[in-house]
């Protein structure tokens with residue numbers, strides 16, 4: 001079968017391979033791939049700066065944003081033809097206390113594994129296998145949009161933690177600032193609007209689909225320097241990882257705000273430099289600045305609710321390019337108007 005594979009740690013090694021059928025040990029459910037989303041993590045793995053192959057192997061099958069159709073459910077209770085998404089992370093074998101209770105997204109010893117990222121083959125292949133408890137059935141009516149579930153779970157977890165942190169004191173948040181209008185930022189804005197927030201989204205681009213999608217949500221789009229927006233958000237979801245934007249967000253944040261970081265650090269962009277002092281802002285304003293990664297099964301449930309409630313035509317516009325597996329390299333290189341690019345293996 002076809003699979004997009006890569007040698008983690010070596011740039012330029014991604015290729016469309018012919019590989020053996022998935023190993024039985026990966027799970028009793030056999031799934032035919034419909035679509036696989038591409039995200040920044042995949043680009044990083046393909047560029048050699050992230051990722052780990054399965055033990056004893058040189059190459060890793062890429063892909064963690066899955067959508068597939070069950071071809072053999074085994075004893076899972078799923079039916080042939082069900083659409084499913086695979087959970088990405090597996091608990092560490094020790095296991096740590098968090099992994100032991102199913103909160104593997106909070107693994108404390110780093111021994112977790114991740115499909116398509118860390119030591120387990122991913123989903124960019126004609127077929128994959130999965131353990132029944134890591135296969136999440138998605139509403140058939142979502143069709144191809146089911147491929148948006150995994151990134152939605154990442155944001156659903158971030159929002160759950162924001163709410164949990166907010167319970168530390170009396171808190172009535174209203175203004176939400178999302179920094180970065182990529183898929184994670186736009187899905188974070190969707191959830192913010194569903195929660196009834198006054199949502200603002202900041203990105204570099206000044207025209208095109210991103211501003212339109214933000215306005216269509218009933219949120220407000222901004223470009224330009226963050227300090228000049230005049231906003232004092234109660235909640236910030238930072239999706240770029242750019243250091244000066246993190247500092248700017250903390251400086252603008254209202255007292256008692258919660259600032260959630262979802263983007264891994266990227267090199268400091270030339271520009272405003274360090275205007276603010278993160279420690280001073282955080283202390284004097286009782287801020288919580290925290291990071292959020294991955295998602296557990298509870299967040300897949302929540303993410304599916306978010307997608308079910310969302311406007312389908314809005315979600316459809318998040319997918320800006322669909323490419324066949326043969327053109328995987330074009331999917332791994334970013335184009336200016338890209339939001340979510342998916343590899344289409346079969347028709348949803």
Ligand code: BGC
Nearest residue numbers: 039041088117154293294295
């Ligand atoms: C994935 C997460 C994963 C993280 C770090 C993200 O792109 O969505 O599931 O935990 O990368 O590997």
